[in-house]
Each structure stands twice: as structure tokens, then as C-alpha cells.
Amino acid sequence: MTPRTRTTTPVDALTEALRERIDARVEDLRAQGRTLDLGDVEELAERMMAALPTVHPLDQPLGPFYDTAGLVSWLGISRQALFDRVRRGTVLACRTADGHLVYPSLQFGRNGAVRPGVVEAVGAFTRRGVDGWSIGAWLTTPTPVFGGQSAIDHLVLHRSSAAAVRAVADRAASDAAAWAA
Known part of the structure; x- marks a missing residue:
């Protein structure tokens, strides 16, 4: 018998x-x-698994998502610290219909830090009272502004260069102001 x-x-x-x-x-x-x-x-093993995103029915196009317990474990912070980041607009959270918060994994780099450009965009919209799902849609919807790419894809393609971060941050600030008007 030949080994496969x-x-x-x-x-x-x-x-x-x-x-x-x-x-x-x-x-x-x-x-x-x-x-x-x-x-x-x-x-x-559970703590190691917390570093991997969970599967969620709303995974496309925003997901996969982390839940609060998994993200707290992966980042090594308290729930209060995570909720403070959400409140300040430095982490994107989306509230599910049953009241739980989920956190799109696309916002995080491999080290757990929120990607440059995403922080600025989330902050701009959060300060204007825009909900997480709308912010997520803004981040992932292709637009002519970014050459037919989404803001996230633009940042990834340009490796979060200063110019890409500035372009995303400026557009987010502009759109957030227009949405709140």
C-alpha cells in the first residue's frame, strides 16, 4: 500500500x-x-481559541466577528477597558438584535491593534452618533472615492500608508458630518 x-x-x-x-x-x-x-x-485551550474570530450569521461582508469574551481574552484587557474603547470610538462594535456586542475582525491587525485609518474613521462616525453597523457598512462598501475599493481594502492595499490613512480619515470625517446634518 502506498502512503497517501x-x-x-x-x-x-x-x-x-x-x-x-x-x-x-x-x-x-x-x-x-x-x-x-x-x-x-x-x-x-479556551484562551488560545479566543484569539480566533467566531462564526456569526452576519459574517458577510463585515465578519467574522469576535464576541466580547473572546476579544477581552485575546487583547488581555478588562471588559470595562474594551467598553471604554468602544465608547471613545477607538474600537468598532456592532450591537446584535439580542443586545450583544460583536466586533468585526477586519478592524484588527495581527497584534490586536486597530488598524490605522480604521481608528480615525470609527472615531469620526462614533462622535456623530452613527451606529456600528452603519460604520461597518461604510468601511466595507466599495466606492469611487477609493478607486472602486472599500475603505478597508484601500488601507490594506496601501499598507496603511500615511496618505491612505489620511484619505480614509478625511473622507470619514466628511461623510460623518454629512450624515449627522
Whole structure:
């Protein structure tokens, strides 16, 4: 029987990368005469999963989304700190019909920071009382203003350059003022 070639999925690659890093940490600790204490493995697994966005029925075009518990865990902040960021307009939150807040993952970079340009746009609309779903729609709707791209795509394509951030921030401020008028 010939062995089958297995296609490596992103999940397989992540699992292998974690295994390699854990094995290396175990060896480093062993060299120091210590052992790795993972504590409650299920709790650790839950905290690691919190770094991954959840699936939500409203995932297109805004999603996937983080829920409050997952985002608090990933960012390593309190719920109060997260809600303060939402109130100040530095994190985009959308309230679901059942009253829960969800946070579009598209606003975050890999390190958990809100992307430059998104912060300015969310802030401009939030100060004018615009709801999260409308802000999300503004961020993800293609427009001639950004060469047929959405504000998010414009920022990503231009790697959040100063010019791209300024263009998005200026347009958001202009549109937010017009919407509130």
C-alpha cells in the first residue's frame, strides 16, 4: 500500500507550529532543570481559541466577528477597558438584535491593534452618533472615492500608508458630518 500524501491545511500548519514551539520550550526548561506547567489545559485551550474570530450569521461582508469574551481574552484587557474603547470610538462594535456586542475582525491587525485609518474613521462616525453597523457598512462598501475599493481594502492595499490613512480619515470625517446634518 502506498502512503497517501496529505495536504497541509492552515489548521495543520498552526497545530504543528504550536507543537514545535511547545517542544522547544519544554527543552529549554528541561535544560534549566525545570518542567513546563500548563495548568488547566482546557482553560489554556479556551484562551488560545479566543484569539480566533467566531462564526456569526452576519459574517458577510463585515465578519467574522469576535464576541466580547473572546476579544477581552485575546487583547488581555478588562471588559470595562474594551467598553471604554468602544465608547471613545477607538474600537468598532456592532450591537446584535439580542443586545450583544460583536466586533468585526477586519478592524484588527495581527497584534490586536486597530488598524490605522480604521481608528480615525470609527472615531469620526462614533462622535456623530452613527451606529456600528452603519460604520461597518461604510468601511466595507466599495466606492469611487477609493478607486472602486472599500475603505478597508484601500488601507490594506496601501499598507496603511500615511496618505491612505489620511484619505480614509478625511473622507470619514466628511461623510460623518454629512450624515449627522
